[in-house]
Each structure stands twice: as C-alpha cells, then as structure tokens.
Amino acid sequence: MVANTESMQSLTESEFHQAIARSGDYWYSACLRITKNPQLAADAVQDALLNAWKKRHQFEQKALLTTWIHRIAVNSALSLLRSQHPERWTAEDIDVAADTIPQETLASSRQAAEQLNQAMTELTELERVCFTLKHLEQWRITEIAEELGSSANAIKQAVFRAVSKLRVSLADHRSE
Amino acid sequence: MISEDRLILYFYRDGLAEMERQEIAAALNQDQELQQRYQQLSSELQALSQVDEVPAPGYMAQQWHTAISREAQLERQKQAPVAPQRKFFIWGLAASALLCLGVVIGTLIQPLPVAQRPQQAEALPLPDSSVEEVGARSAAFMRGMQYSLSDQHLGLDQLPPSSDESYQLLLMQIIAQNRLIERAAVANKAPELARLMRAFEPLLLKMADASTSPEDVAALRRQLTFELGAMLTKLQQTSSGSVTEI
Numbered sequence: 001m002v003a004n005t006e007s008m009q010s011l012t013e014s015e016f017h018q019a020i021a022r023s024g025d026y027w028y029s030a031c032l033r034i035t036k037n038p039q040l041a042a043d044a045v046q047d048a049l050l051n052a053w054k055k056r057h058q059f060e061q062k063a064l065l066t067t068w069i070h071r072i073a074v075n076s077a078l079s080l081l082r083s084q085h086p087e088r089w090t091a092e093d094i095d096v097a098a099d100t101i102p103q104e105t106l107a108s109s110r111q112a113a114e115q116l117n118q119a120m121t122e123l124t125e126l127e128r129v130c131f132t133l134k135h136l137e138q139w140r141i142t143e144i145a146e147e148l149g150s151s152a153n154a155i156k157q158a159v160f161r162a163v164s165k166l167r168v169s170l171a172d173h174r175s176e
Numbered sequence: 177m178i179s180e181d182r183l184i185l186y187f188y189r190d191g192l193a194e195m196e197r198q199e200i201a202a203a204l205n206q207d208q209e210l211q212q213r214y215q216q217l218s219s220e221l222q223a224l225s226q227v228d229e230v231p232a233p234g235y236m237a238q239q240w241h242t243a244i245s246r247e248a249q250l251e252r253q254k255q256a257p258v259a260p261q262r263k264f265f266i267w268g269l270a271a272s273a274l275l276c277l278g279v280v281i282g283t284l285i286q287p288l289p290v291a292q293r294p295q296q297a298e299a300l301p302l303p304d305s306s307v308e309e310v311g312a313r314s315a316a317f318m319r320g321m322q323y324s325l326s327d328q329h330l331g332l333d334q335l336p337p338s339s340d341e342s343y344q345l346l347l348m349q350i351i352a353q354n355r356l357i358e359r360a361a362v363a364n365k366a367p368e369l370a371r372l373m374r375a376f377e378p379l380l381l382k383m384a385d386a387s388t389s390p391e392d393v394a395a396l397r398r399q400l401t402f403e404l405g406a407m408l409t410k411l412q413q414t415s416s417g418s419v420t421e422i
Binding site for chain 2: 013016017020021024025026028029032033038041042045046049050053054116117134135136140141152156159160163164166167170
C-alpha cells in the first residue's frame, strides 16, 4: 500500500516535470502577455505550479494537467498584476482606469519586431488584460468580470476598445 | 444597422442573448454588405491570434523544476520518521525561524526605531558594508540575526551525512530558515545581508540535490559554514561596538 502511494506520488511529480517541459513556455508566454513583466510572469508560473502541486489530489483529469496549470497561472498573473497597481483595478474605476502606459514599457515594446506585440503596446493595461483573456485565453466575459471584480459591460467596452485599436494599428502596419 | 461591437460579440459567441444572435445571423444571410464587413472583421480578429510564444529563460524553467522537486521532497520527508536525536535540532530551527518571522512581522506592524549610530561607531573597522547597514539597525534585530545565523551555523555543522534519511529534511528546514532571515533583512533594510542570504540558497539547493557527490556536499558545507562564521563574527563585533556606544 505504501509502495503504491509512493509510486503514485512520484508519477505525479514526474508528470509535473513533464508538464513544465512541455508547456512551461506556453504558460510563461500567457503570463507575460498579461503582466508585460518577465519576473512577474515567472513568479505567476511558479505560484501556479506550487498551488497545483498542493491541490493535485483534487485534480482527477490528468490529461488536462497542463490546461489546469495554465488557468491557475493566468489567475496568478492577474493577481500579481493587480497587486502591483491596485489603484488601477478598483471596481468603480475599472472602465476608465489605467489609461496611461508607462513610457518605458512603450519604449521597450516598440523595439520588438513582432507586429502584434507592437500593437498591444498601444493598449491600456485594462484593455490588454481583457483582450488577452477574451481573445487569446477564450474566457467568457462574465468570467473576466467576476475575476476582475467589474461589470460585464465594462469588460465588453474594454474589449471593444482593444479590438478597435489593434485593428487600426495593424492596418497602419500593413499600409506602411 | 448592426454595430461593429455587436459583430465582435457575435464572432466571440459570447455576451449576446440568444435572440440577438439569431437576429444577427438572419441579417448576415440577407445583407451582403454586412457579410463583407463581418468577413473582414473575422479575418482581422483571426490575425490577432497569431501571437508568438516567448520561451521562458532556462534558469526560470529550472527554478520551476526545483520548486516542484523541493515540495515533493519535503512531502516525502514529512512522511518519513525522524530520528529522536534530531528532534532537538529541529525544534531549535523552528524556534529560530519563528524569531525571524517575529522580526519581519514586528517590522511590518510597527517599524522599529532605527538607532542613531554614535560618532565613534563609524570608526569601527567594519570590513563589510552589510555589517555597517546591520549595525545601524535596532539592537533587537541584531540579536535576532545573531541568534538565527548562529543557529543556522550550528545546523550546518551538525548536518548528518547526505545518506542519512533526515539529511534532506534538515536541509530543507535550513533553506526555509535562510529565506526567513533574508526576508527579515529586507524588512529591516539590510540589502547586503539579504543578498548574502540569497546567495546561500543555490548552494544549499545544490547540497540537497541527490546528484551532488558527497565530496562536493562536504565542500559546499565547509564553504557555507565558513561564510556564516565570518558573518557572525562581524555581526558580533558590530553588536558589541553598538552596545558599548549606546
């Protein structure tokens, strides 16, 4: 019985290592898109891994381990981002908050070769997060609203603004 | 006229009532211009999905692996019986960890008044800026650091051979204690001491790594014990200087 338990545990640990090897970059990329900060993104992934490890007994569908960790990592990234600038994420102000992006973020991002990354720098923090969660992570609008403590309408408006800005930005790139 | 925003929601299949969805679907079937607008929007939105994956730096991925291995190791050690002669040492480590935690919490709740360093104290021959910083901290913080570091020094000194079943557990506790000391140093604005503690961690982790040879473990242990001893001596010198001056 003890041997069985041990083998199950080592298998689980091994699965975690395999998941990191297989999807670590994917989780990191998702967190980086949200935080725009490599260290915060790495911390989010580590938090997610440790949380997932501690709660692994609650997880039964092993085939979706990477998806499960991905979701926890995105949540961790959101928490870390919000803890950095809590004033930008108050419920009352969420639809108008964070309309400025630090100049250094803009400056460094503009140097990036990739078009979409460049276009994403034109978004506010709120727009970027809402767009990322809706478009790339495929969360429901109600889920985003719940996670960010906002209204569905505020989230929709942020997504609309993000899409509109990105379309204009990419059209400009194409015409250049 | 169906707005762009509603078309976006239609594309996402989210945020629209079923009736609205049907209304838009019907309009798309009938209105060619609307159809063109929607196709244009769809292709642009699909283009927005083409994001590059950014590879995580190697050291980060390594940290994630290490974190999982450490947690797994700790769990296994918790399940393993602890030799009675080690219990005293473990309690010592726990008490020291609590002391560190107390320093951190105490600093956060009510920052300790920073003692003004007397003029004469500046003349003390302190070889390390970290000691100077620490010297400027409160006597309580100094005593806490001395106690914790000497406990850690003792812990390293008394570590059983790496083949011993309690070796990993004791080492993990030293690592945990090391982190608490680092946090206490950060909270007390002693960045050099914090940096030193951070520098210890990879060495401790290497000692915990099963693939490290016993010779390397012994060398690492000697190095850490030496560094800790040196730091303790400096702290004691500073502390006695401060006390004399105060």
